Amino acid sequence: MNRETDVLVVGGGATGVGVARDLAMRGVDVTLCERGGLGSGTTGRSHGVLHSGARYAESDAEGARECIAENRVVKGIAGACVRDSGGYFVALDGDDPDYFEAKLEGCRAQDIPAEPMSGAAAREAVPALADDVERVIRVPDAVVYPSRLVAATAESARRHGARVLPDAPVTDLHTENGRVVGATVDHDGGETVRTNHVVNAAGAWAGRIAEKAGVEVSMQPTKGVMVAIEGVEVDPVLNRCRSPADGDLVVPHDDEVVLGTTSVAVDDPDEYSREDEAVDRMVAECAAMVPALANREPDRTYWGVRPLYAPDEDERGGARSISRGFFLLDHADDGVGGFSSIVGGKLTTHRRMAEAVADHVCDALGVDGTCRTADEPLPGHDDPAELDDLVGEYVTDSPADSDLRD
Numbered sequence: 034m035n036r037e038t039d040v041l042v043v044g045g046g047a048t049g050v051g052v053a054r055d056l057a058m059r060g061v062d063v064t065l066c067e068r069g070g071l072g073s074g075t076t077g078r079s080h081g082v083l084h085s086g087a088r089y090a091e092s093d094a095e096g097a098r099e100c101i102a103e104n105r106v107v108k109g110i111a112g113a114c115v116r117d118s119g120g121y122f123v124a125l126d127g128d129d130p131d132y133f134e135a136k137l138e139g140c141r142a143q144d145i146p147a148e149p150m151s152g153a154a155a156r157e158a159v160p161a162l163a164d165d166v167e168r169v170i171r172v173p174d175a176v177v178y179p180s181r182l183v184a185a186t187a188e189s190a191r192r193h194g195a196r197v198l199p200d201a202p203v204t205d206l207h208t209e210n211g212r213v214v215g216a217t218v219d220h221d222g223g224e225t226v227r228t229n230h231v232v233n234a235a236g237a238w239a240g241r242i243a244e245k246a247g248v249e250v251s252m253q254p255t256k257g258v259m260v261a262i263e264g265v266e267v268d269p270v271l272n273r274c275r276s277p278a279d280g281d282l283v284v285p286h287d288d289e290v291v292l293g294t295t296s297v298a299v300d301d302p303d304e305y306s307r308e309d310e311a312v313d314r315m316v317a318e319c320a321a322m323v324p325a326l327a328n329r330e331p332d333r334t335y336w337g338v339r340p341l342y343a344p345d346e347d348e349r350g351g352a353r354s355i356s357r358g359f360f361l362l363d364h365a366d367d368g369v370g371g372f373s374s375i376v377g378g379k380l381t382t383h384r385r386m387a388e389a390v391a392d393h394v395c396d397a398l399g400v401d402g403t404c405r406t407a408d409e410p411l412p413g414h415d416d417p418a419e420l421d422d423l424v425g426e427y428v429t430d431s432p433a434d435s436d437l438r439d
């Protein structure tokens with residue numbers, strides 16, 4: 034079958050559905066193709082922390098400011114996709130006091146509400162905390178349910194006229210006279226889609242999509258493990274207040290906590306080893322903050338792969354410190370028109386990433402439209418039952434919040 038669309042978005046994670054929504058709201062005819070269920074890539078395999086920016090406050094002022102702005106936006110437009118848990122940065126006896134002060138100062142400088150508390154006050158609020166918690170900083174971190182967020186964003190795109198196709202892998206891109214002009218999609222017996230612009234929002238797989246148009250996008254995916262343990266009660270997101278390291282995060286869910294994570298470079302975002310040793314290490318490290326976790330067997334584990342863009346790796350020294358910021362690449366700069374890639378970033382900042390892409394594509398297509406995605410609430414934003422129906426329609430694999438559906 035042959036179809037036409039103004040813009041084809043490849044990838045139905047948070048970024049891709051965000052792009053489809055934004056463009057559709059500006060009146061652009063858009064088709065989104067995702068190879069599996071929506072959110073089945075990294076989006077459904079993250080911790081699901083809606084960062085306040087405090088995690089980056091002392092090291093990356095711009096990233097921190099972006100997070101606090103988007104934290105407020107997502108809470109505003111997607112209420113029932115979020116558990117507004119709050120977050121603690123937890124300093125244990127022996128942790129570097131200068132780091133604590135730098136974090137607090139960084140939060141204040143970036144307009145992130147941050148309140149220091151004594152260890153005793155923190156333990157009174159969260160009895161599961163260890164006796165040697167010396168002090169904490171309370172910040173507005175929250176938990177976001179990726180399956181709900183992705184399904185509601187896709188539904189908003191659809192209601193604004195987008196065609197949203199799960200189970201529709203893009204198997205080829207077609208070029209003519211130095212431009213991408215279409216794609217082959219393995220959907221409904223096979224489709225050829227003619228288009229004016231392709232947005233590559235395939236996350237850790239973006240390099241493979243770019244290759245189909247003869248363009249190189251250097252991704253350096255890194256894997257991370259998450260470990261879910263039931264029956265340990267923690268209300269806020271707990272971050273260890275030290276330089277980012279393995280096992281410094283405890284994320285509260287309904288009847289489990291999710292511990293994470295690691296960051297190890299992988300060659301292939303689909304095929305990589307999953308070591309038991311990393312799981313044991315998560316449990317042991319996080320038990321320093323929450324002793325009830327010590328020696329617990331995980332109830333389930335899952336792994337995700339970060340969509341990190343590689344060029345600055347060498348300068349910054351190692352995979353963990355590759356920028357968490359995002360990059361919008363216009364491949365006209367590589368000699369291929371009608372083709373852009375959006376790589377890097379975070380779940381927290383997906384809407385801002387989508388806005389940048391939509392601004393760029395509208396410029397390229399000569400469309401005059403302003404972004405409204407930060408103001409208009411998502412379908413089902415105040416109705417968990419409606420959101421769960423939407424999840425049933427669009428999402429098949431999202432271990433990050435599968436406890437919502439069990």
Ligand SMILES: Cc1cc2nc3c(=O)[nH]c(=O)nc-3n(C[C@H](O)[C@H](O)[C@H](O)COP(=O)(O)OP(=O)(O)OC[C@H]3O[C@@H](n4cnc5c(N)ncnc54)[C@H](O)[C@@H]3O)c2cc1C
Binds near residue numbers: 069072080202237293
């Ligand atoms: C371990 C871990 C923990 C994280 N924790 C957090 C966190 O707590 N908070 C936070 O803000 N961020 C977190 N992140 C980062 C965040 O999850 C990602 O940056 C974000 O989800 C990426 O979204 P995306 O849409 O760009 O990519 P993805 O969600 O991966 O979407 C890309 C999609 O493209 C699809 N695709 C691939 N090939 C094709 C094809 N040929 N045709 C069609 N579709 C294709 C894939 O199936 C995939 O669904 C974490 C990441 C990891 C790995």
